[in-house]
Amino acid sequence: MHRDIRKVVLPVAGLGTRCLPATKVLPKEMLPAWDRPLIQYAVEEAAAAGIREVILVTAPGKEMLEQHFRPAPALEASLAARGKHDLLAQARGTLPAGVGIASVLQPEALGLGHAVWCARELVGNEPFAVMLPDDLVLADTPCLAQMISAWRETGGNMAAVEEVPAADTARYGILRVTGERGPLVAADSLVEKPAPQDAPSRLAIIGRYILEPSVLRALDAGKRGAGGEIQLTDALVDSMATTPFHGLRFAGRRIDCGSAAGLLEASVRIAARQPGMGEKIHAWLSRDR
Numbered sequence: 475m476h477r478d479i480r481k482v483v484l485p486v487a488g489l490g491t492r493c494l495p496a497t498k499v500l501p502k503e504m505l506p507a508w509d510r511p512l513i514q515y516a517v518e519e520a521a522a523a524g525i526r527e528v529i530l531v532t533a534p535g536k537e538m539l540e541q542h543f544r545p546a547p548a549l550e551a552s553l554a555a556r557g558k559h560d561l562l563a564q565a566r567g568t569l570p571a572g573v574g575i576a577s578v579l580q581p582e583a584l585g586l587g588h589a590v591w592c593a594r595e596l597v598g599n600e601p602f603a604v605m606l607p608d609d610l611v612l613a614d615t616p617c618l619a620q621m622i623s624a625w626r627e628t629g630g631n632m633a634a635v636e637e638v639p640a641a642d643t644a645r646y647g648i649l650r651v652t653g654e655r656g657p658l659v660a661a662d663s664l665v666e667k668p669a670p671q672d673a674p675s676r677l678a679i680i681g682r683y684i685l686e687p688s689v690l691r692a693l694d695a696g697k698r699g700a701g702g703e704i705q706l707t708d709a710l711v712d713s714m715a716t717t718p719f720h721g722l723r724f725a726g727r728r729i730d731c732g733s734a735a736g737l738l739e740a741s742v743r744i745a746a747r748q749p750g751m752g753e754k755i756h757a758w759l760s761r762d763r
């Protein structure tokens with residue numbers, strides 16, 4: 475059976491405390507890497523993977539995220555009147571053609587699993603993607619597109635995975651690996667944020683998932699896990715009896731943009747691809763004053 479992934483859930487209700495003071499007022503997903511906010515990279519990656527509907531799971535005070543994708547009549551009229559057609563295209567192009575956007579509030583910060591569950595009515599009864607915009611993935615083939623083509627073969631639940639240093643396992647969902655076939659990794663369990671000595675491997679979930687709608691039923695129970703939060707990782711484990719899980723070792727470089735260092739790395743790497751910018755960056759760094 476050929477099924478398409480048409481919808482992506484973007485959980486964007488978090489407070490962004492790792493990026494204070496920048497995120498005191500500004501939603502962390504509006505922080506830019508080079509020339510555009512993180513949320514826009516996520517939406518562009520989703521659109522490039524064939525997604526047609528973006529579902530923001532948001533919180534009061536983060537209305538700017540929706541506004542970024544809406545028309546800006548005064549700005550557009552001003553750019554049009556001055557003949558600034560390139561800039562007009564930038565202002566109009568934040569939401570890729572053919573993509574719709576909807577949002578739902580996460581009333582309380584109860585965890586990633588809860589955030590995804592808040593989107594259940596907008597998702598309906600079909601497989602869907604989840605992307606965490608702080609995880610920026612630079613790749614020739616967008617990460618989500620790689621996942622969807624792998625998922626067409628496997629079905630079930632899938633997460634993008636990569637090796638992390640042993641010292642970092644407590645920041646991620648970690649796989650208990652049972653086998654590997656090319657870039658696909660089979661697992662019979664997952665552990666959310668284990669201490670290094672308890673981690674079953676160093677293979678970590680990063681912020682890209684494809685989920686069967688049955689995961690939403692597993693989240694109905696509202697079970698609390700690591701950190702007292704409702705964890706998506708636990709719902710994936712609870713689904714394993716009926717729904718296979720695969721990790722995909724994607725091709726590309728993932729940057730954790732939930733920190734100032736990650737945002738800087740992303741900005742530099744993206745900027746360095748612009749004509750002449752690589753040389754400029756080298757020159758800045760080699761100047762002694």
Ligand code: G1P
Pocket residue numbers: 586606609645646647648666667678679680681705706707
């Ligand atoms: C979440 C998930 C975790 C995953 C991580 C990827 O954690 O709970 O399993 O490895 O995203 O970024 P968070 O970063 O929201 O604490």
